[in-house]
Amino acid sequence: MAQTDPLSPKELAALVLKAQDGDTDAFGNIYDAFLTPVYRYVVFRFPADLTEDLVADIFVKAFEKLHSYRPIFGVPFSAWLFRIARHTLIDAYRKNRGFEELSEELIDESRESDPKLRTEQALSVGRVRQAIMKLPEDYRDVILLHYISGLGHREVAKALHMTEGYVRILKFRALKKLEGLLGVSTLSND
Helix, strand or coil, X not given: CCCCCCCCHHHHHHHHHHHHCCCHHHHHHHHHHHHHHHHHHHHCCCCHHHHHXXXXXXXXXXXXXXXXXXXXXXXXXXXXXXHHHHXXXXXXXXXXXXXXXXXXXXXXXXXXXXXXXXXXXXXXXXXXXXXXXXXXXXXXXXXXXXXXXXXXXXHHHHHHCCCHHXXXXXXXXXXXXXXXXXXCCCCCCC
């Protein structure tokens, strides 16, 4: 997955309007801009073999529902998109009860192929994933949307139907709980 430069709010608004008018290239640009954050959000919650299908479902649903998005309601497009992602994941959980939620392997094709490095990374990522999955759902959602998907506090708040202040409180509590679960200091100044 190639990381593209983030779109400015003006560029994104223009692309959304074009896409709502049927411009598939505009939606393609939106897809390119949000593919990596959405993928990261999903891969931390589902086994890698299901992730690509779920991400595709999220973008298909977003394309189908694009006509219903209205920025006048004060919800940023990214928050709207991650609401769709969250509901798609909830539906997938319901359909796939009984599978192992997390794979211990995270394939990162951009890393070197050094087996020792890959093993150390897999163990670290697996440990973090297990700790994240032990968090209460609200904590987990805030951590994944903010740190893994790169959304700001305002966007996380809109995606989860919470206030920004409550998101900050949940993030702080989640980091404290992760600190205890991992036995390391996770708190940062962001």
